[in-house]
Amino acid sequence: MGDDKMKTYKGKSVYKGIAMGNVIVLKDRDLQIKRYKIEDTASEIGRVSRAGETAKEQLQRLYDKALKEVGEANAAIFEVHQMMLEDEDYLESIQKMIQTELVNAEYAVAVTGDNFSQMFASMDDDYMKARAADVTDISNRLVKILQGQEEVDFSSMEPSIIVADDLSPSETVQMDKDKILAFVTVHGSTNSHTAILARMMNIPALVGVPMELQEIHTGMEAVVDGFQGEVIFEPSGEICVQTRKKIEEEQEKAQLLQTLKGKETITLDGHKINLYANIANVKDVGYVLENDAGGIGLFRSEFLYLGRKSFPTEEEQFQAYKQVAQMMAGKKVIIRTLDIGADKQADYFNLGHEDNPAMGYRAIRICLKQPEIFKTQLRALLRAAVFGNLSIMYPMITSVEEVQQIYGIVKEVQEELDRIQIPYKIPEQGIMIETPAAVMISDELAEMVDFFSIGTNDLTQYTLAVDRQNAKLDDFYQPHHKAVLKMIQMVVDNAHKCGKWAGICGELGADLELTETFVKMGVDELSVAPSMILKIRKRIREIKI
Numbered sequence: 001m002g003d004d005k006m007k008t009y010k011g012k013s014v015y016k017g018i019a020m021g022n023v024i025v026l027k028d029r030d031l032q033i034k035r036y037k038i039e040d041t042a043s044e045i046g047r048v049s050r051a052g053e054t055a056k057e058q059l060q061r062l063y064d065k066a067l068k069e070v071g072e073a074n075a076a077i078f079e080v081h082q083m084m085l086e087d088e089d090y091l092e093s094i095q096k097m098i099q100t101e102l103v104n105a106e107y108a109v110a111v112t113g114d115n116f117s118q119m120f121a122s123m124d125d126d127y128m129k130a131r132a133a134d135v136t137d138i139s140n141r142l143v144k145i146l147q148g149q150e151e152v153d154f155s156s157m158e159p160s161i162i163v164a165d166d167l168s169p170s171e172t173v174q175m176d177k178d179k180i181l182a183f184v185t186v187h188g189s190t191n192s193h194t195a196i197l198a199r200m201m202n203i204p205a206l207v208g209v210p211m212e213l214q215e216i217h218t219g220m221e222a223v224v225d226g227f228q229g230e231v232i233f234e235p236s237g238e239i240c241v242q243t244r245k246k247i248e249e250e251q252e253k254a255q256l257l258q259t260l261k262g263k264e265t266i267t268l269d270g271h272k273i274n275l276y277a278n279i280a281n282v283k284d285v286g287y288v289l290e291n292d293a294g295g296i297g298l299f300r301s302e303f304l305y306l307g308r309k310s311f312p313t314e315e316e317q318f319q320a321y322k323q324v325a326q327m328m329a330g331k332k333v334i335i336r337t338l339d340i341g342a343d344k345q346a347d348y349f350n351l352g353h354e355d356n357p358a359m360g361y362r363a364i365r366i367c368l369k370q371p372e373i374f375k376t377q378l379r380a381l382l383r384a385a386v387f388g389n390l391s392i393m394y395p396m397i398t399s400v401e402e403v404q405q406i407y408g409i410v411k412e413v414q415e416e417l418d419r420i421q422i423p424y425k426i427p428e429q430g431i432m433i434e435t436p437a438a439v440m441i442s443d444e445l446a447e448m449v450d451f452f453s454i455g456t457n458d459l460t461q462y463t464l465a466v467d468r469q470n471a472k473l474d475d476f477y478q479p480h481h482k483a484v485l486k487m488i489q490m491v492v493d494n495a496h497k498c499g500k501w502a503g504i505c506g507e508l509g510a511d512l513e514l515t516e517t518f519v520k521m522g523v524d525e526l527s528v529a530p531s532m533i534l535k536i537r538k539r540i541r542e543i544k545i
């Protein structure tokens with residue numbers, strides 16, 4: 001039975017799960033202000049004054065929340081903003097512009113905001129200078145309201161389906177898993193880190209969905225079906241009933257998998273595989289334990305650097321690594337040193353624009369060029385190693401010389417810690433094999449390191465010359481390509497020749513179609529999203545080599 005309001009869109013599924021609930025639309029968050037001609041100036045001025053009232057209500061809510069959480073002194077800024085919204089000069093200037101230039105409210109607010117902000121910035125008085133940022137802030141708030149962008153308070157929202165044009169990894173990582181039922185985005189590739197985070201968080205997600213965001217509103221109901229790669233807005237009663245049934249079936253399957261907890265990850269003929277989990281944050285350790293992973297095979301430490309305004313200190317990092325090591329209580333925890341760059345950007349690194357960021361200044365290259373950043377992380381890691389079974393892994397390696405340089409820096413850090421008599425341990429050190437160069441010299445690299453972990457996400461991108469971020473190339477991004485599989489075999493064989501182990505920590509490691517192939521290739525470890533652990537254990541227990 002059809003339903004007039006119902007709208008169905010197809011997209012690319014990132015995580016196979018089903019969700020149903022209310023939508024929160026994050027409209028285009030880069031303020032793009034268009035200028036257009038209007039005729040009815042009174043109605044345009046009316047829009048500004050209504051937006052002003054809404055802004056004041058938002059600010060009052062922020063004030064009340066801040067008062068409770070951070071005290072009166074810090075909350076005062078929201079009161080100042082409310083007052084500024086009533087400033088006669090500011091409001092008159094907007095009105096005049098609408099009346100004389102016959103322009104739309106958004107444009108008049110943005111231009112007036114810029115003018116006032118520049119005026120404040122050029123004043124001598126420090127207090128007045130600081131008001132420049134506040135004017136920009138209130139103008140942006142007004143423009144967003146005029147454009148119909150709702151403000152989302154993630155801390156107090158009901159669990160919802162997030163609908164957006166696109167999401168960056170730093171935005172995604174700040175979201176609270178318990179508040180998100182699903183992600184649906186217009187853009188984004190299935191191999192991006194946002195997609196990886198969705199998988200990690202066990203959240204149904206669709207990317208590349210050709211939705212008209214103007215037609216979708218916060219509060220609408222929706223169904224996201226990651227199996228069908230489909231999102232349905234305003235679903236009919238019949239769809240809702242079917243969806244509830246599917247959700248129940250999924251829950252039953254998950255329940256069945258629970259019986260595999262505590263069991264070994266072993267083939268029918270007794271070959272054991274180390275089945276570890278990938279995480280991005282300390283709080284993900286909960287999912288690792290919940291899904292009974294044998295360890296952590298990839299802690300993407302760069303997420304500690306994202307979504308903030310300055311570098312995490314040595315102490316902050318030490319506490320994070322120590323906590324993970326302690327929570328895992330003797331199980332292996334492999335922490336990858338920061339792999340910032342490409343799609344994982346933090347402004348304070350000042351990486352600047354690059355034409356080819358995936359092949360650019362990223363990961364170990366930053367660490368070797370800016371050793372102070374690297375040393376802070378290494379000090380935190382070496383100190384945390386005392387508290388558990390920790391290993392370090394270096395990303396984006398392409399040469400023997402890079403590994404030698406890394407060891408040189410580790411030695412310097414070790415000497416510093418000796419000098420100031422701080423307890424530390426030199427843990428196992430391994431490398432990611434995610435460039436074709438590293439594969440081709442894996443015989444030499446195997447002699448230098450304790451282990452290999454194959455990063456199939458980047459290895460596929462660099463081997464096939466397909467940008468993993470480019471959604472248009474999703475069909476060309478073929479991790480099953482013979483070239484990639486042959487490389488995996490080569491790496492495993494070279495590791496074994498030197499008595500070292502080799503695992504896979506890229507997304508391919510969780511591909512159930514290849515589990516048997518990997519086991520037969522001799523892969524020693526698979527590190528996957530926590531939600532995949534029990535499914536892979538089930539598969540491995542059915543295999544005979």
Ligand code: PEP
Pocket residue numbers: 196298300339434454455456457458459505506507
């Ligand atoms: C990889 O490249 O396969 C990998 C595990 O690292 P990331 O996805 O974080 O680049």
Ligand code: MG
Pocket residue numbers: 395434455457458
């Ligand atoms: Mg990688």
